Amino acid sequence: MEWDSNTSPPSHLRFWNCPNLNKLSHLQHLTSIKRLSFWLCPNLYTFPHDQHLTSLQHLEFWNCRNMMDLPEVLLPSLLSLRILGDCPVLKERCSKKGDYWPFISNIPNLDLPRWEN
Template sequence: MGMLLPSSLTELIIARFLNLRYLSSKGFQNLTSLESLRIRDCPKLTSFPEAGLPSSLLQLYINDCPLLKKQCKRYKGLEWSKIAHIPCVKMDEKFIYDP
């Protein structure tokens, strides 16, 4: 979108981008204070930024993003390594670290 988000941002919600396919590294590279990221209703989204998500991230919630959910499967998905460090990850209201 061409906008720079403030580095002090602690929470970000990305919702209802029906044609969004991936998240760009450019949008996340300066978000050094980001602690909570919520992504919902992005049915074509398949991947996180190439450089990964900010190391400051403590919570990630993904809802109604079936392609991204598939890519984030524990130990198997192509995006798993980008989220494995996040203490709290929920996909469609289920905590992914539960058996």
């Protein structure tokens, strides 16, 4: 992704209804991105750990059924994390008993499914 030098890069990027999107790459140049949203991306399964999204504050997934992996290094600095709809693996990993909980428990705005015990 490239931008004309006369325009500023976006601060919000939304991937919506992208059934062929299965992994993210080439985001390393988007250092100004503050919000990333993925809606209806059923084949997206990983978020690369080597992306340098130093400005990222808000991360959102909705109906990303196969999404399994989040960048642990970015999670503690987020201001909001939303996992909505059909995201079974992320829901499990972000639950209070999940392996992401230590990284996300202090995020000010968590929008996660309620878990029944």
